Amino acid sequence: MLEGLAAGFADMGTPMNLLLLFVGTGLGILVGALPGLSSPMAIIVLLPITFTMETLPAFAIMIGIYVGTKLGGSFSAILLRTPGTPASACTALDGYPMARRGEAGKALGYATMGSTAGGLMGWVAAVTAVPFIASIALDSAPPDIALIGIAGLVMVSAFARGSMVKGFAGVFIGLLVASAGLDLQDAVMRYTFDLSIMESGIPFAAVLVGIFGFAVVFSDIAMTVRGSELLTKDVKLSLPNIGDLFRRWRAWIIGSLYGIGIGAIPGVGADGSTWLSYATVKNQSKDPPPEAFGTGVPEGILTPESSNNATTGGALVPMLTLGIPGDGSTAIMLGAMVMHGLTPGVSLMRDDPHIVYGLLAALLIATVFMFVIAWMAIGSFVKVLQRERSFLFPFILVFATIGAFASGNALFPVFVAIIFGVVGFWLEARGFPVVTIVLGAVLGPIIEYNVRLGLALSGGDWTTFVGTWPRIVLVTVIALLLANEIRAAFRRKSEADRLHDQKEAEVGRLGPGD
């Protein structure tokens, strides 16, 4: 393992790769800082450029962006109270009050240190877990993968922000999208309407471009109209000293642990982990007392920021070992792997270990770069925040269009991307978390394929899905998750009914005409 990792650092350590990582990370911080622009969008927009590159340099850029956006989001959360990314919304709770007290530099300092600590913790977790899980995964049989996929889908729907119904709706749209085309096992045409262009299904890369490229621009146009006031223009980063950081170890350790664990679960992503860890740290805190949270305490920044950066390491684990993405960005990176001729899945570590270790090395280097860039150049990022950013939209649209075209060297994916851009914008505006569509589309085929293959190998015997202890555990987890959600839904319903009755009673008391 250590030789592999050393080779990974050697691969990533070439001047060109380091440069790309540096540029990617800087770009990521910038993209993250600009409200509305996100890491999946930035990666999607850069995809056509990375097509022409070798695999590792292409992923150097993507990993850089992925890591950078996690910190960048906190800048606008602290200075504008408009989180640059959903994952930094939590940071605004304490970051903005602290900045209003005139301690903007300190708030940014805590965010930077929190992100760096979380990123390092996430990296340690990924480096430890990936080789171990990869070696087990190679012996996994189709039923195992199918059950992991199903558990992932249930979690995607359950933990998606907003309602579970909307989460499930998104997942089902994703499943529908992915089921179109030639079925690989029986060669049945599904939803192809006799069009040969539909035989390969709806081009997934184009769906990603639509949802993360076009839709983001549409909703951003709607958002820029509102505009928001920058708190202060002159910001000097003031990093907390190490002693200060160690005194507040609970904040960033708990934040990181949540980030790693939740990052590894498909679909929940960084925003879920920030809120959960924030709540935990807040409730258990003695100094400062829980009431102080929300008034600008350092713990309130360290926790969510360490958490969202730790998800990067967590999300890489299922991506590199099982071919299952933890969030939108890793879903795109998996797509990019296919375009670079790799086969993501359980054999990636066996077939292309240098890619796996290269990516792990990139994660650490990008985290270090993130710290350095924030330290040296935070002022420039703050300056950008005050500028009008609508001039970026045409570029994003052009790049997204090129990306869609390049995914199949044809016009059809461009049309698909535009349609999904409109649909994605419409759904997002109505509170459907669109990332569930993407994860449904990614996990659906994995589940279907492995369920059918598992049944074929067992001669149609369904008990194969509870044939080993790990499978029984997985089935139990799935059942418990579903039961819990259904129970919660009933409770919500009865609560809603009670409120409704109460309201009616009040209306009745007041009587008509009052």
Added chain:
Amino acid sequence: MTRKPLTKWTAAVVTGAALALSSVAAQAFPDETIRLIVPYKPGGGTDTIARAFAAAMEKVAGQSVVVENIPGSAGINGMLALAKSEPDGHTIAINGSSDVSGAVAFRDNPPIGFDDFACAGGVFHTPAWILSHKDNGYEDLGDFMEAAKANPGKLNFGITGTMSATDFVASTIRGANGLDYNIINFGGGGPLKKAILANQVQAGAIISPVLLADVAAGELNVLAAAGDLSGISHEPVRATKHMGDWNEDARIDVAVIRGIFMPSGVSEEVRAKMEEMVAATVTGEEFTNFAVNWGYAPYTQTGADYCARLPQEVEDLTAVLEKYMKPPSN
């Protein structure tokens, strides 16, 4: 869109002029970038061969050779793009013989036919082979067949796709020898590879030289060949018996031969020039090194022979289909 008729008209004039001066044109050909269509996503076997071929051909042709991936519909989209391209020799495609013949023969209303294409020759020959994990203890196909006889309905034989070349291998062995084993479709070479390595199927048919490294390392046994293995780089498996050696009824030649296709409207001069360049590329040092490194000695076939192979494959496969496989449902 409105520009299309004009483009077509211009093209017609240009083609006419080119035809009138065909000998001059043939001498000048190739005088611009050559576009090599790969009808699959990057990274597969055909794509890997194509990229090595393109790099080697640039030196022979004196022009850039650009690989363009047009994936989809099991290779149909890319071949359709070739059929519709300007037949001036600057657009060519690489594809496997059975990938084209299968697509034309075994689907309803295929959007392409053999007469849409001219051939500039075969460039790579890879037969199918049957592999098994060493832990199963099968030294050759005979051992596997014995086990299958002893355990009817129990053994699993992996293939890469329904009605694919590997399906013909598995179905022929089963049908010709009256065996009863399950043919499991993995829907691709990658997943089948993993299943053979993890010993989740007792045998698997896959296009060689996939898994050659594991064969050489002694992890996997080659049970039988489904075609001519004599060109493979790893010497010990060259002598592998053919599946027809156990039963003459199972003597079919299942191999993917990658060849260079051109649109059918191409002039004979240009086609012949392309054929010449293809042969020079394949036998050149650069491509030979790639080929041997990848697993096989270089292989050439003339355009005429290559084109003739396609309907022959359909005939052979139809015979197998009628005898040993259920007719396609629909």
